[in-house]
Amino acid sequence: MTTNSSPQLWLYDTTLRDGTQREGLSVSIEDKLRIARRLDQLGIPFIEGGWPGANPKDVQFFWQLQENPLKQAEIVAFCSTRRPNSTAATEPMLQDILAAGTRWVTIFGKSWDLHVTTGLKTTLEENLAMIRDTIEYLRSQGRRIIYDAEHWFDGYKHNRDYALQTLEAAIASGAEWLVLCDTNGGTLPHEISQIVQDVVRVTGEWEAGKESTQSLIPQIGIHTHNDSEMAVANAIAAVMAGAKMVQGTINGYGERCGNANLCSLIPNLQLKAGYSCITEDQLTQLTEASRFVSEVVNLAPDEHAPFVGRSAFAHKGGIHVSAVERNPLTYEHIQPEQVGNRRRIVISEQSGLSNVLAKARSFGIELDQQKAEAREILQRLKDLESEGFQFEAAEASFVLLMHEALGGRQKFFEVKGFQVHCDLIEGKETSNALATVKVAVDGKNILEAAEGNGPVAALDAALRKALVNFYPQIATFDLTDYKVRILNGHTGTAAKTRVLVESGNGRQRWTTVGVSTNILAASYQAVVEGLEYGLLLHSQAEAVVKASS
Numbered sequence: 001m002t003t004n005s006s007p008q009l010w011l012y013d014t015t016l017r018d019g020t021q022r023e024g025l026s027v028s029i030e031d032k033l034r035i036a037r038r039l040d041q042l043g044i045p046f047i048e049g050g051w052p053g054a055n056p057k058d059v060q061f062f063w064q065l066q067e068n069p070l071k072q073a074e075i076v077a078f079c080s081t082r083r084p085n086s087t088a089a090t091e092p093m094l095q096d097i098l099a100a101g102t103r104w105v106t107i108f109g110k111s112w113d114l115h116v117t118t119g120l121k122t123t124l125e126e127n128l129a130m131i132r133d134t135i136e137y138l139r140s141q142g143r144r145i146i147y148d149a150e151h152w153f154d155g156y157k158h159n160r161d162y163a164l165q166t167l168e169a170a171i172a173s174g175a176e177w178l179v180l181c182d183t184n185g186g187t188l189p190h191e192i193s194q195i196v197q198d199v200v201r202v203t204g205e206w207e208a209g210k211e212s213t214q215s216l217i218p219q220i221g222i223h224t225h226n227d228s229e230m231a232v233a234n235a236i237a238a239v240m241a242g243a244k245m246v247q248g249t250i251n252g253y254g255e256r257c258g259n260a261n262l263c264s265l266i267p268n269l270q271l272k273a274g275y276s277c278i279t280e281d282q283l284t285q286l287t288e289a290s291r292f293v294s295e296v297v298n299l300a301p302d303e304h305a306p307f308v309g310r311s312a313f314a315h316k317g318g319i320h321v322s323a324v325e326r327n328p329l330t331y332e333h334i335q336p337e338q339v340g341n342r343r344r345i346v347i348s349e350q351s352g353l354s355n356v357l358a359k360a361r362s363f364g365i366e367l368d369q370q371k372a373e374a375r376e377i378l379q380r381l382k383d384l385e386s387e388g389f390q391f392e393a394a395e396a397s398f399v400l401l402m403h404e405a406l407g408g409r410q411k412f413f414e415v416k417g418f419q420v421h422c423d424l425i426e427g428k429e430t431s432n433a434l435a436t437v438k439v440a441v442d443g444k445n446i447l448e449a450a451e452g453n454g455p456v457a458a459l460d461a462a463l464r465k466a467l468v469n470f471y472p473q474i475a476t477f478d479l480t481d482y483k484v485r486i487l488n489g490h491t492g493t494a495a496k497t498r499v500l501v502e503s504g505n506g507r508q509r510w511t512t513v514g515v516s517t518n519i520l521a522a523s524y525q526a527v528v529e530g531l532e533y534g535l536l537l538h539s540q541a542e543a544v545v546k547a548s549s
Contacts, residue, residue, distance in 0.1 A: 006276040009239065009269060012046040012146075012179075012221065012247040013039050013262060015293065016061075017078050019253035020050075024299075031296050032061050039250070040070040042289050043278035044262075046146075046245075048076045048106060053096025062100035076146065077102045081109045081130040084122035088137035098141055105138055107131075108148035108181075109170070111163045112155030124162060128169045135173035146245075147175035148223060153187040156195050164202060171206065171218060177245055178203070178218045182234060185227030185257060189237040196220065196241035221245030224260045226252060231260035236268060239275065250293045251302065263290045263308045267339050280338075287340035307339045315355075316346040322354040353378055363399050365406075377405045387515060388487045388496050394513035396503075396533040397526075403536075412535045413467060414440040415528055420455045420520055433458040441470045456482060456523045463531060473505075473538045474531060480504045481511075484519065501526035505534055 016032050019025070027035070032049070039047050049065070050058035065075050077100040082091040097105055109131045110116045116127040135145050147170040149155075155163040167178055180196060187195075200220060207217040222238035222245070224231040235246050246269070252261030263286060269275045270283060277283075290308040294301040303310040313336040315321045323330040328343065336342050345358040353369055356378050360367045367374040380401060381391065391398040403409040416438035423432050435458035436449040448466035452458030460479050468474045481502035486495045499514045499522040510533050514525030 006274055008244075009275045009277050010046065010221070010245040011044050011262065011266065011277055012048065012076075012245055013044045013249065014048040014078075014223075014247055014259065015039070015249040015253060017048045017050045018255065018259055019249035021255040022253045022258065023255075025253060025297050027297055029057050029060050029064070032057075033064060034296055035250075035293055036065070036070060036073075036075065038289055038292050040073040041282075042285055043282040044073055046076050046104065047073045048078050049100075049102075051078050052100040053079075053093050059096070059100075062102065066101045074104050075102050076104045076106050078106045078108070081107060081127075081134040082137075084120055084126050084130065088133045091134075094134070094137065097138070098143075103144055104146060105143045106146040106148055106179075107134055107138070107175075108150045109134075109166060110151065110155075111149045111166050111181075112151040113159045113162050115151055115155075128165060131166060131169040132173045135170060135175055139174040145170075145173075145175040146177040146179060146221070147218070148179045148181055150181050151183045152180040153182045153191065153195055154184060157191075164199075167199070167203070168206065171203070176218050177221050179221035179223050179245060179247060180238070180243070181223040182225055182231075183223075185225030185231065187224075187234060188228070188230060189233045192222075192224075192234045192237040193241045196222070196238045196243055200242035219244040221247060223247040225254065226257040226259065226261075229257075231258070232264045232268070235260045235265055236273070239269060239273070251290055251299075251305070253297070253299075261305075264306050267307050267334065271334055271338060283338060284340045307334075308341060310344070312336070313341055314344040314346050321345055321358055325354060325358055356381070359395075359398065360402055363395075363402075365399075365402055367402075373406055377402055380405060388498050389513055389515050390498060390500075391513065393500055394511045394526075396510035397512045397529050400512075400529055400533060400536075410536060410539065412441070412471065412532055415524075416440055416445065418459060418462070418524055420458060422455060435459045435462040437462040437466055439463070439466050441467065455520055456527070459520070459524055460527050463527060467531065471535055471538075473535070476505050477531065477534045478504050478506075479527070479530070480509060482523075487515075497522050499523045499526045501530050503530035503534055505537070508537060510534070510537070 016035060020027055036047055036049065049061055052058050052062050062077065077097050079093055079097045082088045082094065088094055110120060110127050113124055116122060116124055120127065135147065138145060149167060152163065170178060180199065203217050220243045222235050222243040224234040235248065239246060246265055248260035248262040248265055250262055252258040266277050266286060267283065270277045287308040291301050306312055313332055315324050315331060320331050345355055345362060353374060356374055357367050357369055400409060418435060418437045421434045432451060433455040434449060434451050435455065438445060438447050446466045448462050450458055450461035450465050452461045464474050479501060483500040485498045487498055496515060496517050497519045500511055502509055502511045512526045512529035512533060514522035516522040
């Protein structure tokens with residue numbers, strides 16, 4: 001818990017630049033703008049927007065933010081030092097940086113002598129001149145500078161004296177932050193701690209005037225990569241050693257194995273280490289922000305991510321559930337609500353009666369553990385899971401199961417049967433399908449047919465067509481996801497298939513499950529239950545409205 005006296009840390013998000021270098025991740029200008037505004041709302045002080053001039057998308061992104069600025073965050077332009085044997089004033093890429101119109105600019109330069117001689121193919125002295133000239137020029141144009149010392153830790157370990165010279169060049173030129181980068185992601189926390197402590201000590205000596213005339217020495221920042229699965233630990237180690245700025249990305253997106261994950265760093269630093277990063281109210285938006293970014297970049301959220309994952313506070317073992325029901329501290333390291341997440345009780349064949357009671361309670365169903373219904377539900381659950389059903393991810397199906405066991409499952413419609421016809425043309429692939437369904441509503445039989453892009457889409461469309469005149473709200477339901485799992489692949493085409501269907505109504509999402517040796521039958525079962533659960537939600541909402549009026 002932070003207080004007014006908690007030491008301040010400065011967060012620097014590079015999702016829009018470093019994060020987009022992740023393989024398979026691509027964003028539009030509109031995507032970048034949406035993410036930037038969401039990060040601004042989250043309270044991130046520095047948001048790195050990209051490299052102006054590197055591509056037209058980044059140029060337009062900065063132009064649009066000039067017209068409609070962020071509310072509190074500083075948008076930061078990113079660029080390298082000038083090229084060897086040139087001048088900063090005549091460097092075209094620095095003109096693009098100035099045109100971006102940001103107050104802050106992050107400049108990265110080489111710290112490792114190997115990169116200077118092999119990568120840049122220049123001299124060590126010229127590299128120092130590149131750092132000085134670039135920062136001095138941008139400072140003369142009114143920009144404030146964050147200096148990213150690329151490959152800092154590798155450079156320090158190979159040639160400490162030269163690495164420190166690069167920092168001194170940045171300091172003498174007017175950089176306000178020195179960010180130490182573990183670019184290859186290969187450093188361990190104890191090394192990070194020792195090296196950052198040394199840098200803090202040396203820059204302190206410079207501040208005292210022993211090796212520099214600079215009166216204001218920049219503060220230290222940290223930028224870590226996750227190639228050794230140490231990015232978060234390394235960033236925390238750096239903070240403990242004196243770093244005041246932490247760079248990272250939402251969900252740890254980044255090149256190769258990713259960057260330090262701000263969704264883990266922020267709560268660890270704020271809730272456990274006692275630093276002030278964002279407000280408590282903003283911290284409660286962390287889970288939502290994580291999922292928002294994953295949606296925008298079109299990557300499935302990591303359900304098992306610490307703090308913000310759907311499973312981060314999920315309890316499956318019966319002993320765990322029983323203990324958590326008594327006192328959450330028994331199996332939860334923080335309150336999930338602190339980061340905007342929630343506790344979940346998972347139902348599976350490993351569940352005990354406490355799981356069933358807790359899960360029922362979360363859906364407003366009170367079960368008496370002394371009565372037979374609760375144990376009947378538990379036994380039915382275990383029987384179905386032995387057949388291949390899985391209710392961990394299909395909570396809507398489990399709710400319907402509970403209502404049925406209690407004798408209160410509302411019959412909105414009755415399924416009489418279905419047929420599917422797919423066109424197969426030799427030498428060509430076609431996804432066109434025609435489905436015919438027969439259902440009964442209030443004793444009236446309805447026969448409908450519909451086409452779709454594949455058999456499942458056709459089945460879904462035919463069902464909706466048959467039911468929408470009786471239940472107009474079905475027009476607002478969408479089939480949002482469809483997953484298939486082969487349960488016993490060794491049996492070949494006779495294998496049993498499990499299908500998970502996610503549906504939504506624009507406000508809520510729910511998942512249902514079907515299992516069969518016939519993939520269409522499994523899909524049909526899941527789709528039917530998805531529609532049934534959506535109608536149940538609608539009827540419950542109507543009941544609440546009537547009761548309140």
